[in-house]
Amino acid sequence: MSDEQAAAGGEDTTPAATVIALDASAPESFDSAERAVASLVAAREKVGIPAESADDATAEDELSDEDNAAPPEEATGEDKEADPAEKPPLELPRSWTKDRAEIWAKLDPATQEILLEQDRKASIDVRNRQNELAEERKAVQAERAAAEKARQQYESQLPALMRELESVNQQAFSDIKSMNDVVKLQAEDPFRFQAWQVHQMRLQATKAETDRVTKENEAAQQSKWVEHVQAENAKAVEFIPELADKDKAERLTLRVARELLPDLGFKDSELAALANGKEKLSIYDHRIQRLFADSLKLRDIQNAPKAVVKPDLPPVQRPGVARAPGSDKAALVQSLTDKLSSSGSERDALELLIAKRASRRAS
Incomplete structure (x- = not known):
């Protein structure tokens, strides 16, 4: 049935709805309700419908939709801010100590969030720097290990090189034993003389390098030995308090060197080598075992129960002249x-x- 027929029959007097076509440039869908309303208002204005009516119609259309029945703020709750009192308290920054908790509680939430963000960034920066330092330390340690390995390899090859040069000297130039032989060689065979001279230079350079390495190693070992002696003496003071006193320590050391060690069988040369770290002493050495045995005996004596010794005292004498045995009874008989x-x-x-x-x- 057409609209005119419905109106003539008296069934429906509502005017027919006006169909409004959107602009051809309008998108198929809108990303927000505001843009959809603006596009609808523009289309109504083109056909002569006032903007107020468009707003009212748009509002009615939006309110008729079930999804938009409630206000946007009440429907989503995303734009409505929560009550500050309902928010949980922010935790103390990691770099703050617990004794500052009272000060932290007095700060407003905005300030707390700023400080927490700064503390988080500072912690990240510190961790990054620590990681960088750790990587640099690993690289340095790796370089040192490689350099130490190369040094040890170089030093270990020096003795072999020296032996090889000496062997070549004995084989190729065994006839040159004196300066006269050198002069004769130079006059008769200049080319062999030149080879001998170069070989002697190599021998001297290798020997000088070997001597240098030996001295450096001895100095390093001596330095380590001094550190070892100092550390062990410091530990000994904990068990032997007398060593903390310079005079007492000197007297005790002299007694050990003059009385104890010679009695055990140590020689002066051995003691000097032991004091310099050049002598190696086994724990199975019979002299060390004697020290252990004597130490155990002393410990047994110290831990033995103390025996109570009764003093052997003479009988108590009363003042006056001592009476002869039986004198009391004789006096009693005389009295009776x-x-x-x-x-x-x-x-x-x-x-x-x-x-x-x-x-x-x-x-």
Whole structure:
């Protein structure tokens, strides 16, 4: 049914909707609602519809859609900022110590975020620098190891080269033993003389280099030995406090050198070589084993229980002249005799008899 027929029949009096065509340059889809509304308004203006009506119609169309029923802010929640009170507190920066937590809590969130970002960048920079230094250190160590290996290889070849040159000298120039032989060689065979001279120069240069390397190695070994002695002496002080005192340490060292070591069988030459690190001493050396045995005996003595010794003292003497044995009983008999003579009682006679018998048993 057409629109005119519907209106004549009285069924629908609503005016027919106007079809609006978008501009040919309009895209097939819009990336935002604002651009879609602007394009629709422009198209309505071309057909003579006011912009207000376009806005109202657009608003009605948007509100009729289920997806846009709610306001954009309420639908997505992305543009609406959360309440600052609901945000969890930011953690303390890694470079800050815990005693600064109170100061950190007083800062506003914006300042905290700035400080956290700076701390994060500083930590990354420090890690990068540490990694760079570690790589440089590895490179330096690798170069040193390569140089040390090359040096050792060079030094190890010097003795072999010296032996080879000496062997060639014995084989090719064994007839040249004195200066007269050299003069004769120069006069009779200049070319062989020149070869001999070059060979002697090589011998001298190789020997000088060998001597230089030997001296350097000896100096390095001596330096290491001094460091070893100092470190061991420092450890010895922990167990032997007397060594911390210079005078006591000197006296103790002299006693060891004069009394103990010679008694064990060490010679002066051996002691000097041991003191300089040139002498090697095995732990199985019989003198070292004697030291171990003596040390164990001393430890047993120190750990033995202490025996209680009773003093052997003479009996206690009372003041005055010492009485002879039995003098007390004799005095008692004499006293009872005098008493009986004066009293004449039977009781005193009985006591006198008992005292006499006791005196005879004691004698």
